[in-house]
Amino acid sequence: MDRVLSYLEANHDQALEGLKDFLRIPSVSTHPHHKTDVLHCAEYLANELRRIGMKRVDVVPTAGHPIVYAEWLEAPGQPTVLMYGHYDVQPAEPFDLWESDPFDPTIRDGNLFARGSTDDKGQVWLHVKALEAHLEQHGRLPVNVKMLIEGEEEVASAHLDEYIEKHKEDLTADVVMISDTTMYDYERPAIGYGLRGLVYMEIQIEGPNKDLHSGGYGGSVANPLNILSDIIAEMIDSDGRITIPGFYDDIVPLTDTERAAFTALAFSEDEYAERLGVAELKGEKGYSTLERIWARPTLDVNGLLGGFTGEGSKTVIASKGMAKVSMRLVPNQDPEVIAQAFEVYVEKLAPSSVKINILRHGTGKPILTPRDHPAVKAADQAITQGFGISPVYIREGGSIPVVATFQERLGLPTVLMGFGLPDCDAHAPNEKFNLKNFYRGIISAAWFYQEYSKDSEA
Ligand code: BES
Ligand code: MN
Numbered sequence: 001m002d003r004v005l006s007y008l009e010a011n012h013d014q015a016l017e018g019l020k021d022f023l024r025i026p027s028v029s030t031h032p033h034h035k036t037d038v039l040h041c042a043e044y045l046a047n048e049l050r051r052i053g054m055k056r057v058d059v060v061p062t063a064g065h066p067i068v069y070a071e072w073l074e075a076p077g078q079p080t081v082l083m084y085g086h087y088d089v090q091p092a093e094p095f096d097l098w099e100s101d102p103f104d105p106t107i108r109d110g111n112l113f114a115r116g117s118t119d120d121k122g123q124v125w126l127h128v129k130a131l132e133a134h135l136e137q138h139g140r141l142p143v144n145v146k147m148l149i150e151g152e153e154e155v156a157s158a159h160l161d162e163y164i165e166k167h168k169e170d171l172t173a174d175v176v177m178i179s180d181t182t183m184y185d186y187e188r189p190a191i192g193y194g195l196r197g198l199v200y201m202e203i204q205i206e207g208p209n210k211d212l213h214s215g216g217y218g219g220s221v222a223n224p225l226n227i228l229s230d231i232i233a234e235m236i237d238s239d240g241r242i243t244i245p246g247f248y249d250d251i252v253p254l255t256d257t258e259r260a261a262f263t264a265l266a267f268s269e270d271e272y273a274e275r276l277g278v279a280e281l282k283g284e285k286g287y288s289t290l291e292r293i294w295a296r297p298t299l300d301v302n303g304l305l306g307g308f309t310g311e312g313s314k315t316v317i318a319s320k321g322m323a324k325v326s327m328r329l330v331p332n333q334d335p336e337v338i339a340q341a342f343e344v345y346v347e348k349l350a351p352s353s354v355k356i357n358i359l360r361h362g363t364g365k366p367i368l369t370p371r372d373h374p375a376v377k378a379a380d381q382a383i384t385q386g387f388g389i390s391p392v393y394i395r396e397g398g399s400i401p402v403v404a405t406f407q408e409r410l411g412l413p414t415v416l417m418g419f420g421l422p423d424c425d426a427h428a429p430n431e432k433f434n435l436k437n438f439y440r441g442i443i444s445a446a447w448f449y450q451e452y453s454k455d456s457e458a
């Protein structure tokens with residue numbers, strides 16, 4: 001590892017410059033007008049993987065955005081790591097809230113600011129650099145590696161399951177390695193062992209067949225926006241419990257051991273509230289903040305649209321309204337069951353004075369990953385080398401839908417070795433990646449591939 005580590009030290013700046021080029025390509029998967037940018041981003045990544053010596057590098061077209069595949073399988077007798085990540089990013093809007101252009105990576109106060117810096121281009125890149133160092137210095141990798149970097153994670157991996165099903169034989173491995181989650185905090189790196197699932201719904205509501213003068217008609221017909229607010233308000237009670245019938249039925253309760261482990265992390269509710277600029281925290285009664293984020297389900301309005309929202313006032317009863325509502329799920333809630341229960345409930349809450357149309361967007365299953373796998377041990381040792389401190393074990397509030405597919409379709413466990421920070425502002429304006437963690441992440445990744453090989457003295 002000495003040569004690998006000195007290579008990484010000597011190539012510090014080169015690693016950062018390559019990441020900046022990767023971040024300059026606006027690979028926003030949800031916007032159709034970025035389609036060619038997404039393709040260019042896949043090609044940029046594929047070219048880099050070819051350059052560092054990965055084999056069978058391919059940009060695989062799908063009905064949506066392409067998948068980048070690469071492999072290096074010349075370590076007979078060694079285990080195989082399937083490294084997964086995503087090169088697509090969330091939209092950068094609202095642009096005016098960014099201090100620097102989201103697609104012109106800029107360093108301020110030891111952070112690299114750009115859309116995708118943490119989620120997930122920076123974290124994909126740190127693996128590319130770790131693999132490069134091994135290949136460059138030894139002409140080989142300590143283990144076999146397959147890479148699957150998709151361009152549609154941020155749109156719920158629309159075409160990935162189909163690809164995995166079709167390439168089952170090519171994707172055999174011992175474990176999946178993902179760097180797309182966060183550390184516990186700046187001092188404490190972490191290994192994740194759980195992800196929440198997701199159901200994302202849209203409620204469309206329609207009342208009168210046209211907008212109406214709110215004086216001339218107000219009081220005579222149901223106002224769709226009032227009704228939409230009523231429906232949403234009805235879905236969470238005063239204890240922060242979701243009122244959808246059957247919603248909590250399949251949840252595996254937290255064990256006392258796990259609750260104690262969360263408590264041992266000594267989370268500061270005050271600091272958290274202060275960082276977010278809120279006077280108090282709020283959530284489901286009877287649970288701590290960490291429990292609420294990591295191990296309890298939620299229902300949140302992500303967007304609301306309707307009526308007059310311009311400057312000034314306009315007296316009008318809008319004909320239509322819309323709400324985007326997401327629910328985060330925990331084991332063993334089933335997205336399909338929850339989506340259906342939501343639909344039935346919204347229909348029931350809506351009076352006959354309005355018409356309701358409900359759409360389903362992306363879904364993802366909640367998952368817990370094993371903690372006793374040899375690859376977890378390797379990741380633990382790798383992080384300890386990279387950060388000089390051993391990782392804590394945490395669950396994550398976010399979702400990575402493909403992790404359940406890896407488990408169910410390929411029988412593969414996943415290790416979540418994330419290097420983001422809870423305040424990296426992923427999906428928000430001014431997303432950043434802490435540069436120190438970027439470098440410590442590269443070193444940890446380089447150690448991971450070494451530690452997971454059986455002859456770790458090489
Ligand atoms: N990297 C995140 C998932 C994540 C976020 C894990 C925070 C741990 C902490 C991923 O890119 C993501 O944003 N996933 C989406 C999935 C959705 C679009 C189906 C999410 O969680 O909203
Ligand atoms: Mn991500």
Ligand code: MN
Pocket residue numbers: 090119154426427
């Ligand atoms: Mn994301």
